[in-house]
Structure formats: C-alpha cells, structure tokens
Amino acid sequence: MICKYFLSxxxxxxxxxxxxVGVFNYCIDPARLFDSSHSIEQEMALxxxxxxxxxxxNFDDRLLQKYRLADLPAATKVDFLIIGSSRSMYISTSLMHEKVLNVSVSVASIEDYISILKMATEKIHPKVxxxxxxxxxPINPIF
Structure with a gap:
C-alpha cells in the first residue's frame, strides 16, 4: 500500500x-522551434x-553565401576569393594583408564550387x- 502510494x-x-519544463521551454523557446515569425531571409539579413x-x-550555408554575394556592392574590390568546404571556412582573412572574401560552404560539392564561382565573378573580379x-x-592507405 505504501509502495503504491509512493509510486503514484x-x-x-x-x-x-x-x-x-515543457511549458517553460515552449514559452521561452530558446531554439526558436515554435516561433515561425522569423524567416530565413530575415535571419540572413541580420x-x-x-x-x-x-x-x-535548417541553416543553409549556401543560402547565406547567396545573400552575402547579392548584398555586395558592384564596385567591391577583392584581391583573394576563397571558395571551399567547411575546412576552408576557417581560413582567417586576417592572415593576408589584402582584401579577402571567403565564401566557403559546408560539405561543398563541385556544383557548389561552380555556382558560387559564377555568382562571385559576376559581381566582383578577384585577382586570385x-x-x-x-x-x-576516406583515405585508406595500403600497408
């Protein structure tokens, strides 16, 4: 009897x-899972x-780079344009003393390289x- 009372x-x-906890998370919504008032375009603009x-x-690097390139003024001078996958994202633009634009995306495919290169070179003309x-x-060395 005590066990049944304790269990209930x-x-x-x-x-x-x-x-x-559920009501608190729903009201506060720290990850914006339940708030649909923010569109991806508004977040990219911010x-x-x-x-x-x-x-x-559902963050998409490709969409961010598309808006980023569309937002560039036509007269933007860029010496170096970096295009690559997520490993290239971490190339610091402060390493070079010239103007650098890094438009790398996660899990870049050949289609990403081509489309980003096309969008970027229509707007800017980088030297390199x-x-x-x-x-x-994966690399599988033969021993």
Missing amino acids: AFLVVIIGMLGI LLKNHTVSGIA IILGVDRNR
Whole structure:
C-alpha cells in the first residue's frame, strides 16, 4: 500500500516537473522551434549586418553565401576569393594583408564550387581565386 502510494506520488511529481519544463521551454523557446515569425531571409539579413543570430533551424550555408554575394556592392574590390568546404571556412582573412572574401560552404560539392564561382565573378573580379578542394571519401592507405 505504501509502495503504491509512493509510486503514484512519484509519477505525479515527475509528470508535473516535466510539464513545467515543457511549458517553460515552449514559452521561452530558446531554439526558436515554435516561433515561425522569423524567416530565413530575415535571419540572413541580420547575419550580413554582423549581428549574432542563434537557434537558426535548417541553416543553409549556401543560402547565406547567396545573400552575402547579392548584398555586395558592384564596385567591391577583392584581391583573394576563397571558395571551399567547411575546412576552408576557417581560413582567417586576417592572415593576408589584402582584401579577402571567403565564401566557403559546408560539405561543398563541385556544383557548389561552380555556382558560387559564377555568382562571385559576376559581381566582383578577384585577382586570385583559392579553391579549397577536399576528398569526399576516406583515405585508406595500403600497408
């Protein structure tokens, strides 16, 4: 009898606590899972203005680079254009003393290289284009 009472009280407390946490997360919505008032275009516009945006659902690097290149003025002078995969994203533009534009995307494919290169060269005319090319399969050395 005491065991049955303890079990029911325990379940009520656990369900109550989970309910409170669920309502709190729904109201606060830190990851913006339930808020559909922000479109991806608005979030990209904030990123382009150097604002910090958190909790972006279904983030697409390609879309960000598309908006970034479309937002560039036509007279933008760029010495180096870096295109590559996520490994190339971390190439610091402060390493070079010239004007550098890094438009790398995650898991870049040949189609990404071609389309980003086309979009970028229509707007700007870089002196040097750096392609960060990765292998898309693991390296299996033969011993």
